[in-house]
Amino acid sequence: MTRILLISAGTNFEVCDWIERHAKNLTHQTAYVVPLHLATIAGLTPKEGFEVQIWDELVQGPAEVNLDAGYDLVGITGYSDHLSRALKVGRKFHEAGIPVVFGGAGITAKPDAAEGIADAVFLGEAEPTWPEFLKDFEAGTVKPVYQTDLKVNLxxxxxxxxxxxxxxxxxxxxxxxxxxxxxxxxxxxxxxxxxxxxxxxxxxxxxxxxxxxxxxxxxxxxxxxxxxxxxxxxxxxxxxxxxxxxxxxxxxxxxxxxxxxxxxxxxxxxxxxxxxxxxxxxxxxxxxxxxxxxxxxxxxxxxxxxxxxxxxxxxxxxxxxxxxxxxxxxxxxxxxxxxxxxxxxxxxxxxxxxxxxxxxxxxxxxxxxRMRREGRLIDTRRTYTEEEIDDRVVRSNVMFKGMTRVEAHAGYLGLMERVWDWANFSDRIIGFIDNVSNMPERRTDPRLVAVVDALQANMHAFPHADEAIIGKILSHAKAKVPALAWNVAAMTMLQCYQAAQLPQARKTIERQIRVEERLEASGGYVMAPEAPRSTVPPVLETT
The missing domain is CATH 3.80.30.20 (tm_1862 like domain)
Structure with missing residues (x-):
């Protein structure tokens, strides 16, 4: 029996941010959406001869706890924002002597990133290549790259x-x-x-x-x-x-x-x-x-x-x-x-x-x-420290045309502060409630309606929550569009998250502004060399 661990990597930010340290103490689900990409791979894996365990870092925590769990193969996936974390996880399993493979949008866009870590990388859609890989793995004839130009018939x-x-x-x-x-x-x-x-x-x-x-x-x-x-x-x-x-x-x-x-x-x-x-x-x-x-x-x-x-x-x-x-x-x-x-x-x-x-x-x-051709793509690894990259100080890799990078990030911070201001959020969401005029009659889920009061109680546990505004919003929703009260409560909870994390976000962006000021003054930006895209599978329009 081949035991396979399929990992959905978080980002470094997601694994250690405010939500990880505080919000999990509240009574709500940890992650927004289930890891469909890994469940698809699990569905492609034969039941006979294979045992598959999905591991989602956002729900189950850092995947390194499985280093000694006896897995024969580890598969890791994620988008571009997850790639840094995915590579760190993969390196740990690789150093432990466990075969590691990478797939997903992040590695498809940058397959060379896993060099020295991955036993194989998957480029493009996995339905044609995962079954082929499993046969090769069992036979001990794994290829370094599994790539298809086919567009799968769903x-x-x-x-x-x-x-x-x-x-x-x-x-x-x-x-x-x-x-x-x-x-x-x-x-x-x-x-x-x-x-x-x-x-x-x-x-x-x-x-x-x-x-x-x-x-x-x-x-x-x-x-x-x-x-x-x-x-x-x-x-x-x-x-x-x-x-x-x-x-x-x-x-x-x-x-x-x-x-x-x-x-x-x-x-x-x-x-x-x-x-x-x-x-x-x-x-x-x-x-x-x-x-x-x-x-x-x-x-x-x-x-x-x-x-x-x-x-x-x-x-x-x-x-x-x-x-x-x-x-x-x-x-x-x-x-x-x-x-x-x-x-x-x-x-x-x-x-x-x-x-x-x-x-x-x-x-x-x-x-x-285009940014490469124009000499405006920043080589972040050569311009910023690893700590700055891991701490999400670096939010963009582009030299802007209509403003400096200091102006861009200072303006972005100001926009964030205004958008997540409680009074401004209140104007938007009460305006949304009052704008509902074409909603057809539909059944509501009493389980969702029942969570409104519980959500409101949880909101008060967040730092910087404005209880008066929260109460006004939810009372207005219950009176005007009771069928949407749970959705309004969910959006207000998201506003609580944003307001609670804003002080830390402000510190991070202010730090970035200082870094950009230093780089602008010293001319310290290093541009990425021009290179044609050659690793992304070409588009083949088939049914």
Missing amino acids: AQSPPPDWDSIAPLMAAGYKSGAVETSRGCPFDCEFCDVWIKFGRKMRTKPVARVMEEIAAFERLGMKRVMFATDNFIGAPKYAKQVLRAVIDLNAGFEHPVSFTTELTLTLARDPELMELIARANFSTVFIGLESTNLDSLIETRKRQNVRGDMVEECRRVSSYGMSVVGSMIVGFDNDTPAIFDQQFTFLQEALIPIPRLNVLKALDGTDLVD
């Missing part, structure tokens, strides 16, 4: 295997995850999704999606995320899924709540908004990125330039779905004025919980190639 991908962490599901995770599709029809410059997965949407059979949702419902999960980079990239398919979800939810004792990632094109399809609302979606993640039209055009975010983004965000949220808007500062057309513009936009668009980012050129994207 109908042929086996269901995820959750057996090894099923007991942790309800208590450890806020949300299950079901993959519905891969790919994205858009080609944003900073994004690698369309490069890795193709611009032609590949969809999973609707019946399979329903089976996987039902499996989570049986495990006691109240929420499920549709794991896709653009759920509505194939609109006709999305509508078929939503109609099936409505019927499926009607048969459950308690309806499951959903969330997903999609594009602002949702706001231009009334039928789709109605279906998503009826299917019991509570939030939708949308890459808004910028209020600067020139920046949107620059980064090829064409889907966001057709309408008024404020009006379109309000239209979506009028159906009772909060918009989690991703924002980026630092595009070539951005000046220091962008920070005021983005703050004003977030307040007017009624986006309670945005994602705030400084532009970063990720490996495997067109942006990183």
Whole structure:
């Protein structure tokens, strides 16, 4: 029997930040979403002759506790932000004499990073290569690289295997995850999704999606995320899924709540908004990125330039779905004025919980190639100390065009402080509540309704929680949209996290500003050499 440990690496920040030290004392799930990537690999592994254990660092803690657990093989995965931590974990198991393999988006974009640690790396999608590797592993003929150019037909991908962490599901995770599709029809410059997965949407059979949702419902999960980079990239398919979800939810004792990632094109399809609302979606993640039209055009975010983004965000949220808007500062057309513009936009668009980012050129994207060609890609390993990198002092690897790096990070800090100010959050979320006007009638889960008071009690344990504002928000939600009170409470809890972590975030960013001031004064930035992308599998458009 070959014993395999599959590890989902956290980031160095996630393993040791404020949440790790304080928030786990509160009564709530530790991680947001289940590790679907590892469950997919587990599903690809034959039951006969193999025993698989999934290890998610966000829920189960540092994976190094398994060094002496008798595993024959360790597989590690993560996105680019997780790669530093993944390599540290892999090195520990490698030094212990245990074979280590790497896969996932992070290593696919930068496969050379695992040199000297990995016995093998997996580039691209794993369905064709993992079974091949297992045969080679058993035969002692492992190859250093397993790579495929094929784009997998999701109908042929086996269901995820959750057996090894099923007991942790309800208590450890806020949300299950079901993959519905891969790919994205858009080609944003900073994004690698369309490069890795193709611009032609590949969809999973609707019946399979329903089976996987039902499996989570049986495990006691109240929420499920549709794991896709653009759920509505194939609109006709999305509508078929939503109609099936409505019927499926009607048969459950308690309806499951959903969330997903999609594009602002949702706001231009009334039928789709109605279906998503009826299917019991509570939030939708949308890459808004910028209020600067020139920046949107620059980064090829064409889907966001057709309408008024404020009006379109309000239209979506009028159906009772909060918009989690991703924002980026630092595009070539951005000046220091962008920070005021983005703050004003977030307040007017009624986006309670945005994602705030400084532009970063990720490996495997067109942006990183352009920054290299233009001599603007910072070699972070040669410019910053290892401590600065591990402490997340370095948030971007780009030399900005419209502002200095000191201006960019000082502006970013100011934007964070204003966005996570309690009075400003209150304006956004009460505006969201008052904007709900098109939400169809739908069943509510009494288990979620029942947690509102418990969540409110927990909020008071957070440093810097404003009890008066919390009480006002939740009372307003219960009076105006009682069916959404639990979602409003969940968003208010997220605001508690942000407010509690803001002092530490401020210290970290202020430290970065001092580092950038030193580098700007000394001319200490080291640029990465120009190199063509050669390690990411080419896009092969197949069904």
